[in-house]
Amino acid sequence: MPAREPDHNTPTAGLTAGWRAWLRLKQPTASDADDIAFDMTAPDQRELWVPAKRRLLAQVADFLIDHDLEILPFTLSIAYDCVTGGSPNLAQQIHERAQKGLPVTLRWLEDAHCAQSRDATAEAIASLVDQLEHGMFDFGRTVAQARDATGTYSTALENHVADLHSAIPGPELVARLAVLTRQMLDHTREVESDMARSEARIGQLQSRLDDARHLANQDHLTGLPNRRAFDALYDRELREARLAGETLCVAFCDIDLFKRINDTHGHPAGDRVIRYVADTLGRIADARCHVARHGGEEFAVLLRGTSLADAWARLDHAREEIAEKRLVNRSSDRPFGRITFSGGIADALAFATKSDALKAADEALYAAKSAGRNRILIAGDLPQTLRVVA
Numbered sequence: 001m002p003a004r005e006p007d008h009n010t011p012t013a014g015l016t017a018g019w020r021a022w023l024r025l026k027q028p029t030a031s032d033a034d035d036i037a038f039d040m041t042a043p044d045q046r047e048l049w050v051p052a053k054r055r056l057l058a059q060v061a062d063f064l065i066d067h068d069l070e071i072l073p074f075t076l077s078i079a080y081d082c083v084t085g086g087s088p089n090l091a092q093q094i095h096e097r098a099q100k101g102l103p104v105t106l107r108w109l110e111d112a113h114c115a116q117s118r119d120a121t122a123e124a125i126a127s128l129v130d131q132l133e134h135g136m137f138d139f140g141r142t143v144a145q146a147r148d149a150t151g152t153y154s155t156a157l158e159n160h161v162a163d164l165h166s167a168i169p170g171p172e173l174v175a176r177l178a179v180l181t182r183q184m185l186d187h188t189r190e191v192e193s194d195m196a197r198s199e200a201r202i203g204q205l206q207s208r209l210d211d212a213r214h215l216a217n218q219d220h221l222t223g224l225p226n227r228r229a230f231d232a233l234y235d236r237e238l239r240e241a242r243l244a245g246e247t248l249c250v251a252f253c254d255i256d257l258f259k260r261i262n263d264t265h266g267h268p269a270g271d272r273v274i275r276y277v278a279d280t281l282g283r284i285a286d287a288r289c290h291v292a293r294h295g296g297e298e299f300a301v302l303l304r305g306t307s308l309a310d311a312w313a314r315l316d317h318a319r320e321e322i323a324e325k326r327l328v329n330r331s332s333d334r335p336f337g338r339i340t341f342s343g344g345i346a347d348a349l350a351f352a353t354k355s356d357a358l359k360a361a362d363e364a365l366y367a368a369k370s371a372g373r374n375r376i377l378i379a380g381d382l383p384q385t386l387r388v389v390a
Helices: 017-022 043-066 073-084 088-099 106-166 171-216 227-244 258-265 267-282 308-324 354-370
Strands: 248-255 289-295 298-304 327-329 334-337 341-347 376-378
Touching (some): 043 073, 073 088, 073 106, 106 267, 227 248, 227 289, 227 298, 248 258, 248 267, 248 308, 248 354, 258 267, 258 334, 267 289, 267 298, 267 308, 267 327, 298 308, 308 341, 308 376, 341 354, 354 376
Parallel strands (some): 341 376
Antiparallel strands (some): 248 298, 289 298, 327 334
């Protein structure tokens, strides 16, 4: 019996909290109070709620019908946000696109939604950086105050030491020293408390900033590092490989005939295929092997401390694992047929620049496709007669 792909497209996956609460897919919480305007147990309130619910449902349905969109958790969520004002910017983009006579396709919606998410993440990071800078400023000011207090204490102590040398100790001098000591202790405790609060605030902001950076470097569909993260990883691994005298291989992998999958089964099914391939490739990743989604149906892989032959073997094992499965589209029970990918590998240290190595791996990838697809080729071992195909 053919293996079924992992189904990440469950009926309730991807719905916003307000939409899920409105459909009563979970028990309402305090955060859902704004989304549930009426008490469903009260008959008089129900008379008001039911017509409003029907009108909203009709508006959501009209949105999907007007734009000829499939009924999916993602499109339901978008429709709900647009008709309720939850995503005013996206609603405006859709309105402008419709006025131009351009279709609002599922792929366009995904790209627009993804762009909005990236913008929101960038704004969040900028806000966190500002807060972190303010926190660092406050912390620096506290440290400066502590330094000034230390100087003041030192001067006062030096004066009293001079008094001790020039005068006979008596009750008055002891009392003065006791008062100074008490003042020093009280002020020191205040400074310590301010520094502890500043340190805690800096720690919280740093943690939030790290989380935001992680989201900014993560591909939303697969959970793998995205292209920006891959570029940073490449620079780091290249530097460390050179310092340690280790090998570094870079590879590109691309799902074969992916457009045919989208055209036959639709973009949501195509996304599930991308996730399946990403999960399989992701299993070869470790501390010295990084897998990223480079864009669309293409993945990039870095392998440090691995020979070209071993790198080829690891990728080829993943290729065979995918090619041996026979996946079925759960939403339609139609078989996908054989899913395969092609790949190209290059020795990153054998080229003068990073871009040259990437170009060599890319050329090896397309040579693999030209040679019949479903294979991994190594740059430098390519027959000159191979013709690159799209």
